Amino acid sequence: MDIYRLPVLNDNYLFVLHDRPTNQVAVVDPAVAEPVLAKLNELNANLVAIFNTHHHYDHIGANRTLKQKFPDLVIYGGELDQGRIPGQQVFLKDGDRVQFGSETAEVFFVPGHTRAHIAYYFPESGNLFCGDTLFAGGCGRLFEGTPAQMMHSLARLRQLPEATRVWCAHEYTLNNLQFAVTVDRNNKALMQRLSAAKEARAKGEATIPTTIGIEKQTNPFLRWDQPALQEAAKIQDPVRVFARIRGKKDLF
Template sequence: MQVDRIPVLSDNYIFLLHDPTQKIAAVVDPAEAQPVLQRLQEIDVQLVAIFNTHHHSDHVGGNRQLIQRFPDACVYGGAEDKGRIPGQQVFLQEGDRVEFADRIGEVFFVPGHTRAHIAYYFAPATAEETGDLFCGDTLFAGGCGRLFEGSPTQMVSSLSKLRALPDTTCIWCAHEYTLKNLQFALTVDGGNPDLQSRYAEVKAARSRFEATVPSRLGVEKRTNPFLRWDTPTLQSAVNSQDPVQTFARLRGMKDRF
């Protein structure tokens, strides 16, 4: 399974999964259809699946047009999103499996950003490969999604599930927010040498207009404040030793940043 990153809108990423042997493709969170159609034509593959993480328009905006072009493509989304994702045919819950090419994807129910958000984790097919996590707007490189429909308790539970995956996991998050996320992180965890180094690398990459996605989970665990709610430095920064309250206060600070 190969993954193409397609930049769209101002800062979104669409991910096109494809198998050149079977000449098939699946798309994750198609904000727009035309860039996906163009890429499908370039690599000469047929779209067989649409994997949506949640119902927001910048994740499902291309569904209808893609279905028109590929009427046999199956549209997947969370069970709790029923009626909110255009063309949805499969309603997924925690622990369900999806299959594409030679890979099996495990579904995680990760509410917080929305009440119905899910993520797809494709475990490595061989010892030489890494896992791939398509997490929508739940976990970002250096950050996490705003809490539009969920609670801090839900988000900590959701992020805990993702944090437990192997450190080598590729984090395919749906927005290029990394630089600003790390700028905020430095305000609460500025003494973290891993964070300082990462910020310098990301700043240089963005000055060259390079993408910072995918990230790796091990890097996130060392530098992303929203995976470090149980770290004394961050608890001290928000004057709380309670994990959920620490997360909630960090998220509130980021909302105002």
């Protein structure tokens, strides 16, 4: 499975998945149709699926246009997003599996950013499409969920193999890491990552994908059980540590 990361809007990424043996394409969180159509034309491939992680406009904005151009494509999303994702035909719950080409994605229910958020994990190739749940160096704001829900969701993702590539939907890395050093000041791996991110962004390079292993070392929202973060939050209860750090990020 080839993965193409396409920048759209201000700081979004959408992802085009290409199964070469069948020449079929799926797209994850298509905010804008034009780049998808251009990539399909370049590949001379057929769009068969849209994998939506949640209902926010910058993840579903192209659904209707793509469905009009490819009437046979299937639009997937979480079951609790029924009525909120344009054209949704398949309503996924935790533990469901979705076939694309020669690979099968596992569906994780990961509420917190929204009440219906899901992620797609392809274990064979080690790719995770997590929308706005886990970011490089951060996590999504809690618009519809609770700190406990988001912490539980991130705990599930944290358990994936460290080599898992994390394809998150925004280029927020630099800002996230600049915040992270305010609550995890003595983390040498974090400081090195921040320096590398500054250099990459100065060159206009993307910082996505990241990996679960990198996030476990440097992302404060996967480190609520580490003494440095407990000290920064001035508490030890994991949910309260997470909530305190998330609150600090909201004001950063």
